[in-house]
Amino acid sequence: MIFRAKIREIFSNGLWKQNSSLVQTLGLCPLLAVTTNIVNGAMLSLATILVAGLASFSVSGLRRLIPREIRIPIFIMIAATLVTLIDQCMASFFSGIHNVLGIFIPLIITNCIVLARIEAFAAKNGPLLSFLDGVSTGAGMLWTLVLLGGMRELLGNGTLFSGIESVLPAFSEFRILPESWPGFLLFTLPPGAFILLAFMIAGKNWLAARHAGQAPSQNSANC
Amino acid sequence: MISGGAFQTALRSAAILAAFTAVSAVALSGFHIWTRPMIETSLRAKKTSAIAEVLPASLYDNDLFCDIFDPESIPEYPPNAPAAVYRARKGGKPAALVVETAANDGYGGKIGLLIGLRADGTLIGVRVTEHHETPGLGDYIDLKKDKNRKRPWITQFDGLSLDNPPEREWKVKKDGGRFDSVAGATISPRAVVKAVRNTLKFVARHRDALYDEKNVREEKGKRCDAPR
Numbered sequence: 308m309i310f311r312a313k314i315r316e317i318f319s320n321g322l323w324k325q326n327s328s329l330v331q332t333l334g335l336c337p338l339l340a341v342t343t344n345i346v347n348g349a350m351l352s353l354a355t356i357l358v359a360g361l362a363s364f365s366v367s368g369l370r371r372l373i374p375r376e377i378r379i380p381i382f383i384m385i386a387a388t389l390v391t392l393i394d395q396c397m398a399s400f401f402s403g404i405h406n407v408l409g410i411f412i413p414l415i416i417t418n419c420i421v422l423a424r425i426e427a428f429a430a431k432n433g434p435l436l437s438f439l440d441g442v443s444t445g446a447g448m449l450w451t452l453v454l455l456g457g458m459r460e461l462l463g464n465g466t467l468f469s470g471i472e473s474v475l476p477a478f479s480e481f482r483i484l485p486e487s488w489p490g491f492l493l494f495t496l497p498p499g500a501f502i503l504l505a506f507m508i509a510g511k512n513w514l515a516a517r518h519a520g521q522a523p524s525q526n527s528a529n530c
Numbered sequence: 531m532i533s534g535g536a537f538q539t540a541l542r543s544a545a546i547l548a549a550f551t552a553v554s555a556v557a558l559s560g561f562h563i564w565t566r567p568m569i570e571t572s573l574r575a576k577k578t579s580a581i582a583e584v585l586p587a588s589l590y591d592n593d594l595f596c597d598i599f600d601p602e603s604i605p606e607y608p609p610n611a612p613a614a615v616y617r618a619r620k621g622g623k624p625a626a627l628v629v630e631t632a633a634n635d636g637y638g639g640k641i642g643l644l645i646g647l648r649a650d651g652t653l654i655g656v657r658v659t660e661h662h663e664t665p666g667l668g669d670y671i672d673l674k675k676d677k678n679r680k681r682p683w684i685t686q687f688d689g690l691s692l693d694n695p696p697e698r699e700w701k702v703k704k705d706g707g708r709f710d711s712v713a714g715a716t717i718s719p720r721a722v723v724k725a726v727r728n729t730l731k732f733v734a735r736h737r738d739a740l741y742d743e744k745n746v747r748e749e750k751g752k753r754c755d756a757p758r
Contacts, residue, residue, distance in 0.1 A: 343665050377543045381550050388554040392561055399568035406576065464666050495665050 314439060321443025327420045328451040328504070329511045334418035338452060339500040341411065344460040346470040348452030351411045356445030358393060358415045360438045362386045363429035367437035370430050382425045390416050406473070420444060451507070458503050463495035464488075581616065581628050584646030584655040590618035590625045596749070603745035604736055610634070611732055615740055624649045624741040627733060630659075633725035637717040638662030641671065645729050649741070652694075656687040656726055661718075668718035683719065686710060692730040700727040 327333045342348040366373075366385055373381050394412045397405040415421060424444050429437035460466055465484030472479050493499040574595065581594065599615035601607045612631040619625050626648050633641040642660030647653050658672045669675040676682040686709060692700075701707025702720050711719040739745055 372546070374539075374543050374546055376539075377547050380547060384550055384554050388558060391558055395561055395565045395569065398572065399565040402569075402572035402575075405572075490666050492664075492667065495667075 313436060317436065317440050318443045318446075321440065321445075321447045322450070323447070326447040326451060326511070327423075327444050328448055328455075329508050331420075331423070332508075333423055334420045334448075335504075337411075337414045337418050338448075338455075338504070339497045341414075342452050342456040342459055342500055343463070343495055344466075344469045345453050345456040346468060346474060347411075348456030349449060350474070351414065352445055352449035352452050354411045355415055355418065355420065355448055356442050358386070358390055358412070359421050359424055359441030359445045361393070361441070362389050362421050363424055363437035363441035364434050365389060366425045367429040367432060367434040373430075378430065379422075379426075382422060382430075386421050386425065387416055404474075420448070455500065455503055455507065459494045459499060462491045463493075463499070464490055580644055580657065580659055581646075583657050584644050585618055585626055585628050586654070589648075589654075590620050592617075592619045594618060594628065596746075597743075598747040598749070599740055600745045600747040603742070604739055608732075610728070612729060617741060626654065627740060629729050629733070631725060631729055632660075633721035635717075635724070636661060636663055636721045637668050637715075638664065641718070641721055641725070643722065643725055643729075645726060647691075647730070647733060650691075651730070651734060651737075652689055652691045653687050653726070653730075656684055656722070658684065658722070663718045664715070667712075668715040670712060670715070671718045671722050683710065683712075684722075687726055692727075692734055697727070697731075700724075700730075 321327075325331060328335075328338055337351060341351045362385060366382055369385070390412060394405075397412070421441075424437075424441050428440045432440070457467060460469060461483055465482060465486075465488035467481045467483055468478065469480040491499075494503065594616040597617045597619070599617060601611070604611075612629045614630040616628040616630075617624070618628065626646060629643075629645040629647070631643050631645065633643060639662050640660070641658060641663070644657045644659050645653065646655050661669065661672055663669045663671065665675075670677065670683050673682050673684050676684065695708040699706075699708040700723060702709045702711040702716055702723055704711060704716050705720065707723070709719065709723050733740060
């Protein structure tokens with residue numbers, strides 16, 4: 308039962324309370340670059356779920372072999388090796404998906420979420436919980452990036468799910484606003500992502516404050 | 531003096547780090563050797579389908595990947611010249627070239643291009659293979675992103691050559707040339723027009739060398755017949 312409570316806590320932290328994009332504000336660089344539409348945001352998040360889950364799992368399994376003083380270089384090496392292996396694996400067995408996801412996978416190495424979860428969680432917990440922690444962190448990123456990508460796409464282009472045909476060939480993009488929508492270029496460019504992200508963070512803080520009936524908590528430092 | 535204990539710890543850490551590095555290196559190189567042929571096959575398939583867009587299969591009967599031009603056969607090969615030139619032949623006669631090149635002056639940096647041209651110098655077609663132009667603005671140079679489905683921007687090159695239009699008109703209309711562009715997004719089309727024009731000039735200048743069967747690039751570990 309304690310185990311189940313722990314899993315619930317992991318997911319509530321990953322999806323909401325410690326959401327990597329909205330609360331920890333980690334990995335903003337790929338976030339801003341990629342969320343021009345829903346599909347790209349979802350793809351980066353799926354790749355992160357995969358990498359964060361597996362990296363946390365491997366580090367946790369090896370954690371008793373890693374001396375404290377040199378843990379960071381070893382963590383980075385494990386994560387980088389894994390990313391490369393996953394990338395090559397996908398390129399050879401799922402080349403269709405790799406054509407779509409391929410550019411996002413090397414990006415994950417520049418994302419400090421993976422290292423942050425290894426250091427904060429996997430180095431102190433068992434492999435299964437660590438795997439779930441990585442997955443839940445990525446899942447928190449998934450809904451955030453889908454929402455952000457959706458807003459940017461809608462305001463910038465008047466469409467939703469543009470680019471879906473490269474992932475699911477049976478589907479095509481939805482045009483929500485009329486063809487005559489001039490497009491709001493600002494939201495297509497990174498500054499628009501910053502502005503919308505700020506609204507999302509404010510909204511989340513407002514909800515959290517209303518829920519708890521107290522002042523919003525401070526965000527942790529960015530990296 | 532380093533105390534014995536600290537030295538021992540440092541040595542132990544170094545050994546562990548070295549062991550992790552060695553395991554990673556072995557895993558990476560093993561994986562690389564194992565997956566390389568498969569990755570090459572899928573890259574080849576991707577390139578084949580890209581080439582098919584600028585070179586109809588009916589125009590040639592040779593294996594393009596075994597007939598890539600060797601840049602070293604042109605002395606002082608210009609640095610901005612094509613990255614690769616595939617020679618298409620029919621019945622051993624020159625039929626067409628597929629030129630892989632890039633425009634380095636796009637709004638978002640490099641624009642990768644694939645240009646197909648017949649032996650008489652007319653363009654079969656041009657495609658953008660890679661770009662970082664502003665989404666929804668300059669990205670109409672990419673056929674997939676062009677909102678004008680009836681007459682996509684990139685198709686206006688079809689059938690043109692270096693003297694049709696005359697060379698001084700190989701510019702966007704805004705610069706006094708012949709080519710359309712969308713108002714407010716002229717940097718991307720300007721870069722593409724310039725790169726296509728430069729490719730046509732390059733091909734015109736080196737036509738004989740480009741088609742010469744002797745100037746074939748050595749492909750390492752490839753199953754191609756040795757050039758006669």
